[in-house]
Amino acid sequence: MRVIHTHSEAEPAGRVGRLQCARTLAFDVVRAPGLSVGVHEAFAAAVAGRRVLMITSPTVHSLYGEALTSLLASQQGAHQYEVLPLGEARKHMRTVERVCELAARMKLDRRGLLVAVGGGVCSDIVTFAASMIRRGIDHLRIPTTLIGQVDAGIGIKGAVNLQGLKSFVGCFHPPAGVLLDPVNRLNRAFPPSVAPPKAKADDDDGADDEMTEIDVGVGPLEAKVGVGGRSGARGRKWI
Numbered sequence: 320m321r322v323i324h325t326h327s328e329a330e331p332a333g334r335v336g337r338l339q340c341a342r343t344l345a346f347d348v349v350r351a352p353g354l355s356v357g358v359h360e361a362f363a364a365a366v367a368g369r370r371v372l373m374i375t376s377p378t379v380h381s382l383y384g385e386a387l388t389s390l391l392a393s394q395q396g397a398h399q400y401e402v403l404p405l406g407e408a409r410k411h412m413r414t415v416e417r418v419c420e421l422a423a424r425m426k427l428d429r430r431g432l433l434v435a436v437g438g439g440v441c442s443d444i445v446t447f448a449a450s451m452i453r454r455g456i457d458h459l460r461i462p463t464t465l466i467g468q469v470d471a472g473i474g475i476k477g478a479v480n481l482q483g484l485k486s487f488v489g490c491f492h493p494p495a496g497v498l499l500d501p502v503n504r505l506n507r508a509f510p511p512s513v514a515p516p517k518a519k520a521d522d523d524d525g526a527d528d529e530m531t532e533i534d535v536g537v538g539p540l541e542a543k544v545g546v547g548g549r550s551g552a553r554g555r556k557w558i
C-alpha cells in the first residue's frame with residue numbers, strides 16, 4: 320500500500336473529509352421446482368465447471384439425499400456431498416471451521432462453490448464459511464424451510480453463535496444465487512397460491528431492518544451494504 324501525504328505538517332489536526340462507501344449487490348432468486356427430484360437446469364448452470372462442496376443436514380439428507388447426490392452426479396468436475404449435524408446448538412465457529420477444512424481438503428479454488436441445502440442454520444454456516452475461504456468464494460443456497468425461503472436464505476447475512484450470544488459473529492456475503500423449490504419446504508403453512516406473510520429481515524441480532532414484502536414469483540434481489548454495517552434489502556423478496 321502506498322501512503323500519500325497531502326497535507327502539510329503545519330496544518331491543524333481535524334477531520335479532512337468523510338468518505339462514503341456503499342456497494343449494490345444483486346443476485347437471482349430462482350423458483351426451481353424439480354430440485355427435489357434431482358434434475359434442474361438452474362442448478363446445472365450455477366455449478367457448471369466448478370468444484371462444488373454441498374453441505375446439508377441429516378434430516379434433509381434423509382428426505383432429499385438421493386435427489387441431491389444425483390444433482391451433483393449429473394455435473395462434470397470435482398464435487399463433494401457432506402452431511403453435517405446442524406442445528407441451533409451447532410451454529411458455532413467449530414462447524415464453520417469444519418466446512419472450511421472440508422473445502423481445504425478438496426482444494427477449492429477461488430472459483431469453487433459452496434452449496435447450502437437446508438434451513439436458516441445451514442445457510443448461516445455456509446455463508447460465513449464462504450465469506451472466509453480464500454477471502455470470499457461463491458455460494459449457492461437451496462433453502463428448505465419457511466424461514467430459509469422467506470428470510471435467512473434470501474438475505475445477505477451469515478452469522479453464528481458465540482459464548483451463548485446469538486449470531487454474535489458473522490458477515491455480509493451475498494449468495495451467487497438462490498434456488499427455491501416450494502415443494503421441499505418444511506412448515507408449508509402458506510401454499511404458493513395463498514398470499515404469504517410479511518417477514519422481518521432480521522435474524523434476532525438486534526438490527527431493526529425494514530419489513531420486507533414476500534411475494535410469489537422469482538426475480539433479482541438487490542441489497543445495499545453501508546459502511547456502518549447495517550444492511551437493508553430493497554424491493555421485494557420472492558418465494
Ligand SMILES: NC(=O)c1ccc[n+]([C@@H]2O[C@H](COP(=O)([O-])OP(=O)(O)OC[C@H]3O[C@@H](n4cnc5c(N)ncnc54)[C@H](O)[C@@H]3O)[C@@H](O)[C@H]2O)c1
Binds near residue numbers: 440474505
Ligand atoms: N442470516 C439471516 O439473515 C437469518 C435470517 C433469519 C433467520 N436466521 C437464522 O435461521 C435459523 C432458523 O432457521 P430455520 O427455522 O430454517 O431452522 P433450522 O435451520 O434449524 O432447521 C430446522 C430443522 O428442520 C430441518 N429441515 C430443513 N429442511 C427440512 C425439510 N424440508 N423438511 C423437514 N425438515 C427440514 C433441519 O435439518 C433442522 O433440523 C436461526 O439460527 C436464525 O438465527 C438467519
